[in-house]
Amino acid sequence: MYLDFILKFTKKMQIKKSILLLLIFSFSCFSQNKNLSKLNDTIVGNENLPYNKGLIYDNKYKITSKNTSQFLENKYSKGILHYNCEAYFDVSLKYDVFDDVLLFKPSTQIVLETSLITKQVDYFIINNIKFKKIENNSIGDSYNIGYFEEVKINDKINLYIKYRKTIKEDLKSDQISYVFYDYKLYYIYYNTKLHEVTSKKSIINLFPTLKKEIKQYYKENRKQKELNIQIFYQNLFKTII
Numbered sequence: 001m002y003l004d005f006i007l008k009f010t011k012k013m014q015i016k017k018s019i020l021l022l023l024i025f026s027f028s029c030f031s032q033n034k035n036l037s038k039l040n041d042t043i044v045g046n047e048n049l050p051y052n053k054g055l056i057y058d059n060k061y062k063i064t065s066k067n068t069s070q071f072l073e074n075k076y077s078k079g080i081l082h083y084n085c086e087a088y089f090d091v092s093l094k095y096d097v098f099d100d101v102l103l104f105k106p107s108t109q110i111v112l113e114t115s116l117i118t119k120q121v122d123y124f125i126i127n128n129i130k131f132k133k134i135e136n137n138s139i140g141d142s143y144n145i146g147y148f149e150e151v152k153i154n155d156k157i158n159l160y161i162k163y164r165k166t167i168k169e170d171l172k173s174d175q176i177s178y179v180f181y182d183y184k185l186y187y188i189y190y191n192t193k194l195h196e197v198t199s200k201k202s203i204i205n206l207f208p209t210l211k212k213e214i215k216q217y218y219k220e221n222r223k224q225k226e227l228n229i230q231i232f233y234q235n236l237f238k239t240i241i
């Protein structure tokens with residue numbers, strides 16, 4: 001009996017050790033691939049990489065008021081760009097939310113900032129937020145093509161957030177100036193299609209068999225809905241699906 005226990009314990013330890021080594025190996029491979037990719041980009045030069053084939057960007061709204069702008073952030077941030085099925089790391093990116101275009105600026109000032117070709121962008125990540133390009137055939141005629149924040153819910157469903165901005169001319173300013181206002185639209189990707197989420201009724205229409213659970217969740221989480229609608233939706237779909 002004692003010998004059997006030792007053999008079983010040894011076998012379990014060997015399995016755990018194998019899993020640990022596999023995880024270490026996988027992480028090491030990812031790090032090596034990332035480093036090799038960055039090294040290759042450095043050798044080739046950012047100015048010669050495929051994603052630097054866009055159009056020169058012309059900012060039509062350079063002067064804005066009330067500390068607003070058309071960008072997600074009015075500065076360039078190092079991010080990850082997945083362009084034409086290839087991953088590029090530490091790329092200087094800026095997202096123009098109003099015109100829904102992604103901008104790139106190389107380290108050298110010889111090349112001006114450019115707007116990347118949207119059809120070639122698979123997704124990009126800046127400030128730990130992943131924006132995925134989605135085609136119009138998923139959501140009907142509301143949009144042609146655009147970027148949506150992707151939030152993983154579970155294996156069955158994802159939450160997608162469309163960032164939007166409206167613009168008004170600032171009549172109080174002495175010069176031509178603009179003010180931008182933010183808002184967001186929420187969608188879930190379910191059964192190979194995007195569905196806009198606007199109310200409790202819209203969710204019940206998508207999941208009629210879960211009507212009771214949806215109503216109960218809304219009843220118990222009213223405060224959360226008022227404080228943070230995104231977290232509310234995330235937790236709702238985690239709970240019912």
